[in-house]
Amino acid sequence: MKTMEEIPIEKAAPILKLLGDKTRLTMTALLMEGECCVCEFTEIFEMSQPSISQHLRKLRDAGVVLEERRGQWVFYSLNIENELYSLVESLVEQLPSQKGKLDSLEENGSRVVWCDIQR
Amino acid sequence: MKTMEEIPIEKAAPILKLLGDKTRLTMTALLMEGECCVCEFTEIFEMSQPSISQHLRKLRDAGVVLEERRGQWVFYSLNIENELYSLVESLVEQLPSQKGKLDSLEENGSRVVWCDIQR
DNA sequence: TTGACATATAATCATTTACTTATATTATAA
DNA sequence: TTATAATATAAGTAAATGATTATATGTCAA
Numbered sequence: 524m525k526t527m528e529e530i531p532i533e534k535a536a537p538i539l540k541l542l543g544d545k546t547r548l549t550m551t552a553l554l555m556e557g558e559c560c561v562c563e564f565t566e567i568f569e570m571s572q573p574s575i576s577q578h579l580r581k582l583r584d585a586g587v588v589l590e591e592r593r594g595q596w597v598f599y600s601l602n603i604e605n606e607l608y609s610l611v612e613s614l615v616e617q618l619p620s621q622k623g624k625l626d627s628l629e630e631n632g633s634r635v636v637w638c639d640i641q642r
Numbered sequence: 643m644k645t646m647e648e649i650p651i652e653k654a655a656p657i658l659k660l661l662g663d664k665t666r667l668t669m670t671a672l673l674m675e676g677e678c679c680v681c682e683f684t685e686i687f688e689m690s691q692p693s694i695s696q697h698l699r700k701l702r703d704a705g706v707v708l709e710e711r712r713g714q715w716v717f718y719s720l721n722i723e724n725e726l727y728s729l730v731e732s733l734v735e736q737l738p739s740q741k742g743k744l745d746s747l748e749e750n751g752s753r754v755v756w757c758d759i760q761r
Numbered sequence: 762t763t764g765a766c767a768t769a770t771a772a773t774c775a776t777t778t779a780c781t782t783a784t785a786t787t788a789t790a791a
Numbered sequence: 792t793t794a795t796a797a798t799a800t801a802a803g804t805a806a807a808t809g810a811t812t813a814t815a816t817g818t819c820a821a
Contacts, residue, residue: 529738532671536664539733543659544779548651561798574780576799595788595797613732614658619648663809680768693810695769714767714818 527609538607541585542614546570547578551601551611552621554588558600559625560635567624587611593637646728657726660704661733665689666697670720670730671740673707677719678744679754686743706730712756 542548546568553559553567564575579599582588586605591598602608628634661667665687672678672686683694698718701707705724710717721727747753 527736530736532664532667532737535733535737536662536667538662539658539667540662543655543657543662545651545655546779548655548658552651562796565797570779571781572798573782573800577779580799592787592798597798610733610736613736614654614729617646617649617729617732618651618654665809681766684767689809690811691768692770692812696809699769711768711817716768 527613528606530607530610534607535610538585538587538610541581541587542611544578546574547582548618549621550578550582550599551587552615552618553624554599554601555612555615556620556622556625558598558637560596560598562596563625563628563633563635564599566628566631566633594640596635596637596640598637646732647725649726649729653726654729657704657706657729660700660706661730663697665693666701667737668740669697669701669718670706671734671737672743673718673720674731674734675739675741675744677717679715679717681715682744682747682752682754683718685747685750685752713759715754715756715759717756 542551549568550559550564553564561572561575561579564579565572568575579588579590583590583599586602586607588599589602591600601611605611625634661670668687669678669683672683680691680694680698683698684691687694698707698709702709702718705721705726707718708721710719720730724730744753
């Protein structure tokens with residue numbers, strides 16, 4: 524078993540605080556399934572689009588997620604290069620899979636998949 | 643390896659928020675070394691006694707710690723019966739040991755150990 | 762009982778947070 | 792170009808947070 528890096532409390536606490544919000548924790552768990560675009564989050568959460576955008580910004584500022592613009596869409600993904608990724612991963616592992624939420628989008632026709640768009 | 647219980651996001655987020663405070667996270671890590679009394683926390687943290695008391699209350703209200711009065715002292719310990727203990731444990735495991743802080747108290751003569759008191 | 766010590770509670774306050782609506786930016790398509 | 796779609800930023804606001812000081816409670820020992 525890989526031994527984990529020790530994380531100083533000064534770094535761990537802000538990440539826990541960041542993920543200690545239901546919306547951001549769910550977003551992070553969703554991203555464990557793969558990248559998502561902003562419009563998917565706005566479908567999933569009952570919340571205004573700016574609110575979604577602000578949560579994603581916080582996650583990005585903390586280095587938890589990466590953002591990448593592709594055309595008019597912006598896709599977010601987990602930043603596995605982040606020095607605190609192991610902490611994030613060990614947390615999300617203990618949560619129920621959020622795959623169902625993405626499947627609902629799919630049925631809904633509102634899942635945005637990049638390779639589909641390009642055709 | 644023991645498989646972990648899945649924790650609903652509605653329960654996980656508030657705990658992460660609770661531990662997303664430097665003081666409370668350090669308290670929790672300290673308690674991994676064994677029980678501590680309030681006066682030890684007030685020695686360790688540069689903070690007023692009521693503030694310490696309020697942090698401990700939040701941890702207690704969330705079921706993370708247990709409190710037990712013994713004479714004029716009140717001792718706190720991790721609540722290993724808590725349904726979210728595995729989450730707490732997996733977090734604190736990734737933090738540096740806080741034993742040094744307790745050792746300093748010891749040198750200082752301000753460590754409070756119950757079996758010493760009873761003599 | 763009285764005083765001292767350990768801890769908790771109450772009241773207050775400045776800061777942070779998470780949301781909202783309104784508006785700006787950016788990219789595509791007609 | 793101009794309209795539209797996707798996203799971000801700005802500004803405002805109510806509620807939550809984490810600290811403080813002042814005070815109350817509880818225990819022990821003289």
